[in-house]
Amino acid sequence: MAIENLVYERPEAFTDTPTHYCPGCTHGVAHHLIAEVLQEMNIVEKTIGVAPVGCSVFAYNYFDTDFVEAPHGRAPAMATGIKRVMPDRIVFTYQGDGDLASIGMGEIVHAAARGENLTVIFINNANFGMTGGQMAPTTLPGMKTTSSVNGRDVETQGYPIKVAEMLSTLDGVGYCVRRSLHDPKNIRLAKKAIRTAFETQARGLGFSLVELLSSCPTNWGMTPVNSLKFVEEHMIPAYPLGDYKVSEAIKQIKV
Amino acid sequence: MQKEVIISGFGGQGVLFGGQVLAYAAMDTGKQVTWIPSYGPEMRGGTANCTVVIADHEIGSPLVKNPPLVIALNLPSFDKYEPLMQAGGTLIVNQSMVDRAAQREDIHVLMIPCNEIAEEIGDKKLMNMVAVGALLSALHEVTLKDIEKALGNHLPVRHKHLLPKNYEALARGYGYAQREWDKVPA
Amino acid sequence: MPKELWKGNEAIAEAAVRAGLEAYFGYPITPQTEVLEYLSRRMPELGRTFVQAESELGAINMVYGAACTGVRVMSSSSSPGVSLMMEGISYIAGTEVPAVLVNVMRGGPGLGNIAPAQGDYNQAVHGGGHGDYQPIVLAPASVQEAIDLTVLSFDLAEKYRAICMLILDGPVGQMMEPAEMPEMKPIQRANWDWATDGKMGKRERRVLSSIYLDPIEEEKMNLRLLHRWRAIQENEVRYKEYFLDDAEIVVIGFGTAGRVALSAVREARAEGIKVGLLRPITVSPFPHKIIDELAGRVGAFLVTEMNSGQMLEDVRLSVRNRVPVEFYGRMGGVVPFPDEILNEIKRMTASKLSVDANPRDAWLDRMARI
Numbered sequence: 048m049a050i051e052n053l054v055y056e057r058p059e060a061f062t063d064t065p066t067h068y069c070p071g072c073t074h075g076v077a078h079h080l081i082a083e084v085l086q087e088m089n090i091v092e093k094t095i096g097v098a099p100v101g102c103s104v105f106a107y108n109y110f111d112t113d114f115v116e117a118p119h120g121r122a123p124a125m126a127t128g129i130k131r132v133m134p135d136r137i138v139f140t141y142q143g144d145g146d147l148a149s150i151g152m153g154e155i156v157h158a159a160a161r162g163e164n165l166t167v168i169f170i171n172n173a174n175f176g177m178t179g180g181q182m183a184p185t186t187l188p189g190m191k192t193t194s195s196v197n198g199r200d201v202e203t204q205g206y207p208i209k210v211a212e213m214l215s216t217l218d219g220v221g222y223c224v225r226r227s228l229h230d231p232k233n234i235r236l237a238k239k240a241i242r243t244a245f246e247t248q249a250r251g252l253g254f255s256l257v258e259l260l261s262s263c264p265t266n267w268g269m270t271p272v273n274s275l276k277f278v279e280e281h282m283i284p285a286y287p288l289g290d291y292k293v294s295e296a297i298k299q300i301k302v
Numbered sequence: 303m304q305k306e307v308i309i310s311g312f313g314g315q316g317v318l319f320g321g322q323v324l325a326y327a328a329m330d331t332g333k334q335v336t337w338i339p340s341y342g343p344e345m346r347g348g349t350a351n352c353t354v355v356i357a358d359h360e361i362g363s364p365l366v367k368n369p370p371l372v373i374a375l376n377l378p379s380f381d382k383y384e385p386l387m388q389a390g391g392t393l394i395v396n397q398s399m400v401d402r403a404a405q406r407e408d409i410h411v412l413m414i415p416c417n418e419i420a421e422e423i424g425d426k427k428l429m430n431m432v433a434v435g436a437l438l439s440a441l442h443e444v445t446l447k448d449i450e451k452a453l454g455n456h457l458p459v460r461h462k463h464l465l466p467k468n469y470e471a472l473a474r475g476y477g478y479a480q481r482e483w484d485k486v487p488a
Numbered sequence: 489m490p491k492e493l494w495k496g497n498e499a500i501a502e503a504a505v506r507a508g509l510e511a512y513f514g515y516p517i518t519p520q521t522e523v524l525e526y527l528s529r530r531m532p533e534l535g536r537t538f539v540q541a542e543s544e545l546g547a548i549n550m551v552y553g554a555a556c557t558g559v560r561v562m563s564s565s566s567s568p569g570v571s572l573m574m575e576g577i578s579y580i581a582g583t584e585v586p587a588v589l590v591n592v593m594r595g596g597p598g599l600g601n602i603a604p605a606q607g608d609y610n611q612a613v614h615g616g617g618h619g620d621y622q623p624i625v626l627a628p629a630s631v632q633e634a635i636d637l638t639v640l641s642f643d644l645a646e647k648y649r650a651i652c653m654l655i656l657d658g659p660v661g662q663m664m665e666p667a668e669m670p671e672m673k674p675i676q677r678a679n680w681d682w683a684t685d686g687k688m689g690k691r692e693r694r695v696l697s698s699i700y701l702d703p704i705e706e707e708k709m710n711l712r713l714l715h716r717w718r719a720i721q722e723n724e725v726r727y728k729e730y731f732l733d734d735a736e737i738v739v740i741g742f743g744t745a746g747r748v749a750l751s752a753v754r755e756a757r758a759e760g761i762k763v764g765l766l767r768p769i770t771v772s773p774f775p776h777k778i779i780d781e782l783a784g785r786v787g788a789f790l791v792t793e794m795n796s797g798q799m800l801e802d803v804r805l806s807v808r809n810r811v812p813v814e815f816y817g818r819m820g821g822v823v824p825f826p827d828e829i830l831n832e833i834k835r836m837t838a839s840k841l842s843v844d845a846n847p848r849d850a851w852l853d854r855m856a857r858i
């Protein structure tokens with residue numbers, strides 16, 4: 048009988064729910080990293096998640112924590128309401144780029160400016176996924192979407208918004224970084240960042256946000272492998288990876 | 303019983319507080335009362351006014367179209383309310399701030415030099431209390447004693463040292479008004 | 489507690505505090521800003537939550553979040569701000585969480601003005617946001633009533649897991665009247681079986697959402713709301729009657745319009761006219777039953793509002809053309825004086841009224857002559 052080595056198992060912080068995400072989509076990877084971090088920090092029991100509107104609207108199906116479902120873009124406001132009355136709970140939002148950087152720009156900027164002790168996981172895949180691949184504020188110049196069929200024309204459709212850079216200018220922000228999910232090395236770095244973000248909240252060190260460059264093979268019209276290549280070759284040059292703000296206190300955190 | 307009072311003047315003349323003192327006195331003596339300020343763009347720079355309704359039954363409208371009792375602390379208020387007054391009503395005019403006589407003959411108009419009286423007491427800001435004192439000569443449901451008690455009961459502690467001068471202003475206004483009434487032919 | 493002189497807006501704020509308000513989220517807008525200002529001082533001194541949000545959208549969604557944890561939470565705004573909140577209100581209704589909202593109404597539509605008006609009646613009683621739901625709407629006419637109804641609104645919101653909205657016109661918010669505050673109620677977090685306040689090792693996870701992707705499931709939820717609404721209609725109707733016993737004409741008005749009508753009714757009574765007043769306190773659920781009863785024994789109704797006749801339609805629904813219904817309204821922030829309503833009462837006693845006339849059209853024609 049061959050010896051079987053267990054190389055993967057569902058994190059306990061996950062429910063037993065089959066994924067609804069498309070093959071090759073990196074939402075699943077991001078969910079997995081969050082679940083692992085919640086479990087490793089032993090905070091599943093006291094975590095309340097806030098799901099967005101977009102592909103990850105059903106994020107609440109996967110995590111074995113309490114969850115609420117926000118109106119489009121309002122997750123940071125809802126999370127503020129929860130965290131302010133339940134300061135000893137861990138509250139995080141999980142938002143895509145349409146949700147956070149378009150309709151919810153007001154809510155995210157002000158939650159960050161107030162230094163709300165929340166963690167935001169921000170998925171940047173350069174389009175509105177759920178509605179079928181329309182242009183998002185993060186769509187690259189020249190990139191074709193169903194609402195920029197000739198490629199995003201910055202003259203008429205504006206320039207991409209660099210969320211991590213922008214929010215890092217706010218004094219209320221403790222931790223603000225950008226990572227990518229396109230290969231194992233970067234996924235490991237992303238997990239470390241997610242852990243640091245939740246540690247930031249657990250220690251009351253202010254607003255924390257991890258922007259994750261993600262793929263969207265279905266709407267980009269690419270194979271999963273090519274879409275990961277697209278992230279590496281086109282997204283990263285436009286959205287450089289890095290630590291945009293790490294407060295002194297957070298630098299001391301060892302994860 | 304129901305009495306309606308409008309107090310009107312420039313912002314800063316203590317219009318709203320003058321009305322509140324009346325309202326406190328009415329409340330402390332067990333009456334129903336409403337106090338409502340004019341609010342809105344009118345507040346910025348122009349005339350400020352408040353309406354106080356005192357009654358012994360549940361008060362309906364907190365606003366009044368033709369008031370029987372008015373304090374006009376400046377000329378624009380005099381101009382505005384003289385024509386609106388109920389016939390037979392009493393209009394207390396701050397003589398220090400107007401340059402004309404009353405036009406209507408079917409209302410009682412008492413000209414009171416509120417600013418001068420307040421300055422004699424040593425605090426120009428008390429002119430509103432002088433006017434309220436004068437008003438009491440025509441509003442018999444609230445007495446000078448009621449107002450004094452109300453001030454004592456409700457003035458914030460940090461302002462309590464101002465009480466004696468407030469009492470003096472009320473009494474001087476009341477006395478001046480009484481002498482004006484004495485001049486009215488029976 | 490002894491009576492104190494309270495300004496309506498501040499009285500609402502303090503009453504909410506005493507009812508166990510744990511969190512307030514708001515945004516400045518005239519004429520309700522005193523609620524926000526008062527609570528910005530009061531809530532932190534009690535160690536409770538106050539946040540001035542970035543917008544009414546932010547505020548209502550903070551309310552939504554806090555409501556999901558089961559604590560007593562509220563916001564306040566005025567007409568244009570309430571319009572912005574409608575998204576969140578619909579979500580709160582769809583998620584079946586309790587929340588209290590105060591609307592100190594102003595003249596509109598649009599930016600309008602900050603003068604007193606009742607133009608948001610339809611928006612409030614019909615929900616205002618998208619989807620099938622009905623909020624509980626209370627319309628205080630005095631400072632004491634504003635206090636009592638604020639306290640009640642938290643109980644009703646929790647009892648029915650619903651939005652409870654107070655609609656005030658400017659005078660009720662800006663007016664000072666002697667009023668008695670309730671005793672301070674200590675914060676007692678209820679152990680709701682629906683709240684998402686963290687599993688804390690004690691239970692299975694909970695999800696609060698307004699999504700029901702399966703239409704059958706959504707319909708079940710719609711039915712649940714409707715059954716709850718029927719119970720609200722049966723149990724929670726409130727109104728105040730004045731001089732109705734021998735009344736031949738009944739005036740109906742809420743809020744400040746109701747108060748102004750009271751003055752007019754008293755004057756008419758002094759002139760020997762048999763007129764009474766019905767002042768709805770809950771405008772949703774609407775006091776249909778009493779009006780239905782009155783329609784069987786009085787000669788006519790006069791509906792008076794500070795809008796173009798929005799509640800008028802609810803009255804007509806109860807009267808069902810059995811007796812004439814007349815209307816008198818002022819709009820745009822104009823508060824009627826008692827003599828205007830008195831004139832209407834006198835006009836009604838002096839003229840032959842018809843059940844066939846459209847009361848709004850007739851009023852509009854009379855307004856054109858003003």
